[in-house]
Amino acid sequence: MVESTLSAVGRVTKRAVIGAVRGTGELAQAIVETTADLVKATIAGAGDLTVAVEKRVGEIVSGVIEAANEIGGDLFVTIKSTVYGIVKAGSDVGADVAKTAVAATEGAIKAGAKAGADVSEATKEAVTGAIEAGDAIGTDASKAVRDALATSVKGAKDVIEPPHK
Secondary structure (H helix, E strand, C coil), X not given: CCCCCCCHHHHHHHHHHHHHHHHHCCHHHHHHHHHHHHHHHHHCCCCCHHHHHHHHHHHHHHHHHHHHHXXXXXXXXXXXXXXXHHHHXXXXXCCCHHXXXXXXXXXXXXXXXXXXXXXXXXXXXXXXXXXXXXXXXXXXXXXXXXXXXXXXXXXXXXXXXXXXX
């Protein structure tokens, strides 16, 4: 077995996701809820919420991906659900949604690639998760997320479609 290189936040995330999935049997919903809770918990008391979220996103995403690998979860469902949960939670705590979406998407692509996922498919799922979260938040967030991803994440333009009316 390969030794984990996760940070403390990553290890807590991994254990929380494994526990949630085993408790509910539902991978996507368990990931969305667990990542949202962890984003909120790890940035509690931070002065600049956006910087705090951006700083912890990679650790949270890595923990979720490792958990999915350990329990045999679908890596692409994991990527999409993780990004969705992080972006939604970032909005809930007042962080900049566009910056959070970019950080979560880039973190998920990197963690997915490290886990052996096809980068173009990981990009598609991460971008889709961020866009769906932006759409769920509201019109302004939807536009901000799309614009930020299109200009900041390689390959995002190929995935982004205009919001549904």
